[in-house]
Amino acid sequence: MSTLVPTFQIGPIPVYGDLLLAPMDGITDLPFRLLTRRLGSAVSYTEFITAGDVIHGTPYLPRRLAYREEERPFGFQLCDDQPDRILQAALKLCELKPDFIDINLGCSARHVSGRGAGAGLLKTPEKIAEIFSSLTQNLPVPVTAKIRLGWDDSSRNYLQIAQIIVENGGALIAVHGRTRAQQYTGRADWQAIAEVVRAVPVPVIANGDVTCTADIERIKTLTGCAAVMVGRAAVGNPWIFSRLDRSQVPLAAVQETMHMHLREMLAYYGSPDGLVRFRKFTRAYLAPYPLPREHLTPLLTCPDPNTFLHLLDDIFTLLPSLPPADPSPSTLNFTE
Incomplete structure (x- = not known):
């Protein structure tokens, strides 16, 4: 039995490491996830998968669902705007034995958030409560979330959303420090992530504007986060998970x-x-x-x-x- 102390836990699941590859559509397929895991990423998330695709099937779905044992802890990320559909899809995904299910509350792409999914769900907190209550009561694995700070600067409801997730059984929250309206412009608000860390009892993962190894330590110090999630910077520098700059x-x-x-x-x-x-x-x-x-x-x-x-x-x-x-x-x- 390992004597290593976990860095944090996703519910009962221990995680050994404080750097994670962010789920990214078109990027975090099996080959890239394996590469980053071998370089030090501690958890694997799939690209987001729409609930309708899981329920009805699509030609590309098997590739999106494929993973290897060496990727554990491993989770499927689901994206949809309907609680009943999300539950139906999550139950099907649990047949594939993931370690957790992650709900995408952060995708800012217009074709996703514009129909009320991804970051679009931040405008309907009651729906988020229904999603997490339903999932945590019916799934055999922990349920996590990746969120943004809100829809725009006039509706930065990240603290409310984080509390709703936790009150309804969510086991972990990854926070991208931008609103949906920002997309990837401007600066990520790390101080807002620190507020989430102080507000909830579950692990909080910090995401946004981590481009080099010095940023890793800066965001950890400022926010007190359990771990750091790296997205765009990892595509050209997967060695960042070994704490190497390009x-x-x-x-x-x-x-x-x-x-x-x-x-x-x-x-x-x-x-x-x-x-x-x-x-x-x-x-x-x-x-x-x-x-x-x-x-x-x-x-x-x-x-x-x-x-x-x-x-x-x-x-x-x-x-x-x-x-x-x-x-x-x-x-x-x-x-x-």
Whole structure:
């Protein structure tokens, strides 16, 4: 039996570590989750899954639901606006033996929040209470939430939402320190996260504007959070979960990781789909380097995996040996 002391718990489930990969649509598939877990991320969340897709099935659903035992603690993130549909979907997902179910109350994408799901649910606190009451009374696993601070600056109801979640059995709250209206602009309000930490008895995970290892310690000190969730910054720097900034990662390690990540993508999605999906990661991995367009464009348009790897290796022979500057995660386009 391990003698390690858990960093925090999700209900009865121990978590060993204080850094987590944020769930991100189009990003946190099985290959990327495995990569970050091996580098130190302590918990795995899926990309958000809509309740209707779970209930009725879609061609892509099996890939969204796939996970491995080494990812535990592991949770499915559900997104929907109807409490009864969320419960029906969550019960089906529990048949796959996750460690927890997470409810998405933070997605700011218009096609999600505009129909009342994701961050749209922050406008209907009574519905959130119904969702958590129903889930915690009927599921065999803990239920958690990822929230934003509110719909906009005139309705920053994060303390009310956090209390509702806890009063209805929620086991953990991850807080992105922005409103839905902010999307990913402006600065994340870490002080608001600290208010949530002081207000509720369950673990609170801090999320927003963590771009380097120094930010990890700053947000922990300011908020008193149980752990830190990293989103956009992890796409180009999965080594952040090993507490390394990109400037500390050798070129050879970047090259080796890109090879490994692509192999995992091809094994998971097949060719050419795996290569096409890998292009967004390619941009992020190479963002710190001063690559001329004539080198980058052929790589990002290459349809053949073997040719892609040859072009990639050619690029690494051309790159300067100086350590790269950290890229800005704000240039990456996807939703958390």
